[in-house]
Amino acid sequence: MHLEYKRTFAYVKRMARTKTISDTALLDLLLATVQVHGPAGLSFAKAAAASGLAAATLVQRFGNRDGMLEAILLRAWDLLDEATETAMAEAGPGATGAVDVLLRLTHEQASDQSFGDGLLLLREDFSNPVLRARGARWGTRLAEALGNRLSPDAAHAVRLGWQMASLWQGTLLWWGFSREGSPRERVKQVLLEWCDGQQRGDRSTC
Structure with a gap:
């Protein structure tokens, strides 16, 4: 806990x-x-x-029990929404700001129990259409905020935002297997490398 x-x-x-x-x-x-x-x-x-x-x-x-569990997990989404809006408001502009948003949403450390519990909660989110829709809205909002920091072109910003958000989640998942360093250290390394690759390819403002 x-x-x-x-x-x-x-x-x-x-x-x-x-x-x-x-x-x-x-x-x-x-x-x-x-x-x-x-x-x-x-x-x-x-x-x-x-x-x-x-x-x-x-x-x-x-x-009933299902109604109680749904209400609890909707509260969890409320808390994540609040944390996300705070991160967006406090992070700076540009690629550095986009990386900072995601670092603020990444725990410094994660135990075996907390990491596994998070996956169990996600399973419930995936199986419940109300929770699944809530997660989709959060993802769209996050990708939009990231993309706006990465490119002035609206269409390109959307693609970059989703790529960065997906890379962040994928990095956390694979960190769960390797446990090399802290989650934040690994996320920062991977995202900065990705931004560097975008810059060298002249594909965005990273």
Whole structure:
């Protein structure tokens, strides 16, 4: 479990014993629970134990287990959207800024558990059309922001943005096998090499 979710878990669990938890706070807590037990391990019993709310109360909020899991993963997309917009706002222009956006979205370190948990969450996203559409929108927004930093030509910018986003995700996937250096070190190396190749080929403003 990431440190920020450990803190959220402890805070919301204390709050659950004194008053009703807001939907957002509850979803943050349950997201931490999913990261511990995995999507398949989520149940109303585990959610009730983690939150201090009765299982019947959770059923009233979410309807069924699938509805609860979907709400939790939609909250995860909310958090990623927020992090992405922040990265875009804080990163500079040009290729250096595009690389910086993706570095800000890459964890410095990733344990075996956290990396595997992330893949399990992606499996749920792929199988649920609502979550799959959310991921597609995020990808389009990210590719657009990257491309606008790479080329003044709109059509070319779209292609470059998707290439860079795909290279980033592919690098993280292969890092999961090799574990050479940190994820951020590997991403930075690969993306800078790609930008250098684009520049030498005179194909963009990288």
